[in-house]
């Protein structure tokens with residue numbers, strides 16, 4: 416009888432050890448940081464948040480003159496001479512010293528909804544994308560007109576859309592070489608670079624806040 420008791424105890428201990436090891440292994444795994452698959456960037460544009468890519472290289476670093484919402488006048492403007500007045504609806508990304516082509520990229524999957532030349536911009540395009548499941552239009556200004564895509568064209572996140580126009584030429588409507596980049600609060604077609612009241616500025620999002 417004692418023999419069976421000893422055997423039973425051994426079996427019980429083995430079972431308990433097995434269960435303990437199993438539990439320990441599981442809890443240890445859960446305690447480790449999740450190993451995430453390596454994200455491979457398939458486009459030349461730099462990585463932004465997981466769902467968006469930046470519209471141009473060195474996007475944040477090169478916003479050195481006109482940030483979003485700045486009230487610009489010919490007197491206070493960091494750009495001289497200045498012909499505009501009002502609240503800036505986007506950010507200006509500066510490439511004056513760059514002489515090679517500077518591509519701009521789709522920040523997300525979308526559709527080209529506007530591509531034209533316009534006063535104050537030279538070449539300008541808008542794409543419609545989804546942000547938080549809501550349609551928004553995104554504007555890229557001062558582009559080389561001959562590089563513009565066609566309205567209605569579908570684009571993929573990170574796809575090259577156009578290149579910046581040559582500074583101080585009709586391609587940029589005689590502006591310095593830079594990208595005016597704006598994100599609208601909805602999907603309307605509105606290419607205003609400046610608005611005259613703070614209330615109107617609510618029609619645009621701070622582009623730095625979406626990345």
Ligand SMILES: [Zn+2]
Nearest residue numbers: 506507595608
């Ligand atoms: Zn601008």
